[in-house]
Amino acid sequence: MQPLLKEIRNTPLLWMLVFVPTVLAAEAVLSNSHTLLFVLSVLAIIPLAALLSHATEAVAARTGDAVGGLLNATLGNLTELIIAIAALRAGQYTLVKASIAGAIVTNAMFMLGACLLLGGLRYHVQEYNRAGARLSSGLLLMATVALLAPSAVADLQHLPQDGSVIHKLSVGISVLLIGVYALGLLFSLKTHKELFAGAEHDKGEEAPWPIGLAVGTLLVITVLVALVSEIFVESVQKAGETFGMSPAFVGFIIVSLVGAAAEFAVAFSAARKDRLDMSVSIALGSASQIALFVAPALVLLSYVVGPTPMNLQFWPGAVTMIMIATVTASFITGSGRSAWFVGALLIFIYAIFALTLYVVPPAGQG
Template sequence: MQPLFREIRDTPLLWMLVFVPVVLVAEATVPESHTLLFVLAVVAIVPLAALLSHATEAVAAKTGDAVGGLLNATLGNLTELIIAITALHAGQYMLVKASIAGAIVTNAMFMLGACLLLGGVRYHVQEYNRAGARLSSGLLLMATVALLAPSAVADLDHLPPGGNIIHKLSIGISVLLILAYALGLLFSLRTHKELFEGAGHGDEKEAHWPIGLAIGTLLAVTVLVALVSEIFVESVQKAAESFGMSPAFVGFIIVSLVGAAAEFAVAFAAARKNRLDMSVSIALGSASQIALFVAPALVLLSYVVGPKPMDLQFWPGAVTMVMIATVTASFVTTSGRSAWFVGALLILIYAVFALTLYVVPPAGEG
C-alpha cells in the first residue's frame, strides 16, 4: 500500500479524493439537495478518474507492450464508460449520446488544442510522430462517417415507422466499429508497431507498483466511480435546470471534461516537456476510442441494461460538431509540426461549440 499512499501524497489532484466519502454521506443524508450532490459528484469523479488512470498504467507496465497497450486503449475511457452505462440504465439517452459526441469533440479539439498551446508557449516549434496521428485521425474519420449514417437516413420518407430500421443499422455499424477498433490495435501494437515508437509512454514511476496493488486499486476505484456516477446521474437533471443547462450541454461539456480530467493532466504535462508525441497520441487516440469502442459498446449494452434499445442517431448539431472536429483535427495534425497559435484556434472552435450548445440546446431540451 505504500506506493499508493505515496502517489496520493505527491499528487495534489488526488487530494480531492476526500470528496468521495463526502458525496456518499451527502447522498445518504440530504438526497433532495440535487445541486449540492451534482457539484460534489463532479468534484469526486475527477480524482477517481486520475487514480483509475494511474492504476491502469501500473497494470499495463507489468504486462508487456502488447497487452499493456491493449489495456491502456481499452480502459483509457473507463470513467466516461461507467458514467454512460449508469445514464443508460436510468434511460437518459440524451445524456448518453451527448457524452459520446462531447467526448469525441473535447478530446479532438480542446485537449489537442490545449496541448499544442501549452507546448507552443514554451517551445517555438514542436514536432511529433505523424504516423500515430494519421492512424488515430483515420480511425476517427471512419468512425465519424459511420456515426453519421443513422442520422443521415433517419428522415427518409420511405423508411417504415417505428424505428426498427435505425436500430438494426445501429447494431450493424456498432459491430463494424468494434472490428475497426480491433484491427487498429492489431496494426499499431503488433504488425506495424515500429511506426509508433515515437508515441508517448506511460509515467515510469507507475511501473514500480506491485501488480496486486495495481489490480486491487483498479477494481476498488471502478466500484467507487460507479457509485459516484449513480449519484451524478440521479442529480444531473434537476441540478442542470438550476444552472440553466440542458442535459445535452451537461453531457457534451461537463461529463466530457470531468471524465477526461486524468488524461488532461498527463497530456498537458507531456506537452510542456516537449513530448508532443504522447500528447497527440492521448488526445486523438482517446477520441477515436470513444467513437470506435465506447459508442458501439453502449449501443449493444442498451439491450441488456437499458429500458429500451439505444441507437446511433444523434441530433443534427452534434453530427455537425463531430464532423467539423474530426476534419479539423485530421487537417491540423497532417504536418507533424505545430506552434501555439494552432492550439489557440482549436480551443476557440471548441468554445464556439460550447457557447452554441448552451444558448441553443437541441429541440425538446430547451
C-alpha cells in the same frame, strides 16, 4: 504500497481524496441534496484524476507512450461507458447520445487543443509520432462517416415510420465498428507496433512505481472515478434543470468534461513534459475509441439494459460538430509538429460549439 502512500503524503492535492468517501456517504444519506452532491463529486474527481495521472505515467514509462496512452484512454472511457449504462437504464437516450457526441468533440478539440497549448507555452515547437496520430485520426474519420449514416437516411420518405430500419442499420454499423476497432488494435500493438514507438525521454527522472502497483492503482482509481462520476451525472441533471440547461448541453459539455477529467490530467502533464506522443495518443485514441467501441457497445447494450433499443441517429447539430471536429483534428495532426497557437485555435472552435449549443438547444429541448 509504500510509493503510493509516499505520493499521497507529499502531494497536497491528493489530500482531497478524503472527498471520495465523503461524496459516497453523502449520496447514501442525502440523495436529494443535488447541489451538495455536485460540489462534492467535483472535489472528489480532481484528486482521483491526479492519482490516475501518476499511475498511468508509471505504466507508460515501462510500456512506451503509445501503449500507455492507449491504456489511459481505455480506462478513462470505461468511466464514461459506466455512466452511459446508468443513463441507458433510465431511458435517458438524449443524454447518452449527447455524451457520446460530446466526448468525441471534447477529446478531439478541447483535450488535443489544450495539450498543444500547454506544451507550446513551454516549448517553442513540439514534435510527435505522425503514424500514431494518422491511425487514430483515420479511425475517427471512418467511424464518424459510419455514425453519420443513420442520421443521413432517417428522413427518407419511403422508410417505415416505426424506426425499424434505423435500428437495424445501427446494429449492423455497431458490429462493423467494433470489428474495425479490434483490427486497429491488432495493427498498432502487434503487426506494425514499431511504427508507433514513442521518442526516448530523459532517463534521469524519478523511478516509476512497480508495474503491479501502477496497474492495481489504475484499476482501483478507475472504479472510484466511475462511482463518483455517476453521482455527478445524477446531480448535474437536476442542476441543469435549475439553470436552464438542456439535456443535450449537459451531456455534450458538462458530462464530457468531467467524465474525461482523469484523461485530461494525464494528457496535460505529458504535454508539459514534452511527451506529446502520449498526449496525442490519449486525445485522438480516446475519441476514436468512443466512436468505434463505446457508441456501438451502448447500442448493443440497450437491447439488454434499456427500456427500448437505442439507435445511432443524432440530431443534425451534433452530426455537424462531430464531422467538423474530426476533419479539423485530422488536418491539424498530419504534420507531426505543433505550436501553442494551433492549440488555442482548437479550443476556440470548441468554445464556439459550446456557446451555440447553450444558446440554441436542439429542437424540443429549448
